Amino acid sequence: MLRNQYGKTQKRSSTDVFTREKRSDVMSRIRGKDTKLEVIVRSELHKLGYRFRLHRKDLPGNPDVYLKKIQTAVFVNGCFWHQHPGCRQARLPKSNVEFWTTKLIGNRKRDLKNYRKLKAMGTHVIILWECELERNLEALPRYLVTKMKV
Numbered sequence: 001m002l003r004n005q006y007g008k009t010q011k012r013s014s015t016d017v018f019t020r021e022k023r024s025d026v027m028s029r030i031r032g033k034d035t036k037l038e039v040i041v042r043s044e045l046h047k048l049g050y051r052f053r054l055h056r057k058d059l060p061g062n063p064d065v066y067l068k069k070i071q072t073a074v075f076v077n078g079c080f081w082h083q084h085p086g087c088r089q090a091r092l093p094k095s096n097v098e099f100w101t102t103k104l105i106g107n108r109k110r111d112l113k114n115y116r117k118l119k120a121m122g123t124h125v126i127i128l129w130e131c132e133l134e135r136n137l138e139a140l141p142r143y144l145v146t147k148m149k150v
């Protein structure tokens, strides 16, 4: 139960995606370039013997990881900010709907445009979603190997 500004208690809507704490946590993680999952992905790639560069500014979307030798861009996407299709974590917040809709749909459109540009340059694009990584961390190395061999 929450207290609203008038001191009355109200039940938090079950459709509210994030609690205030969770949202600010998500925001701080997304602001920093080195999100935890990104670091895990990098370290797995490194263990697998891949060499890569981070956040190449000269490439569309500044891929989180770029493997020059095999011309592959890897994005580690937060489900909320990058609007993972069909994902629970990607649901729009109930407040400031207009702001969030514009912002998040804009993010998604920009992502898709960047992926298209990269593909047009002959770059292989791998998108890793936060929720899927969190669910299957132990399967990550094998998944990466499979995805790279294209």
Ligand SMILES: [Zn+2]
Residues within 6 Å of the ligand: 079, 084, 087, 088, 089, 090, 129, 130, 131, 132
């Ligand atoms: Zn997701």
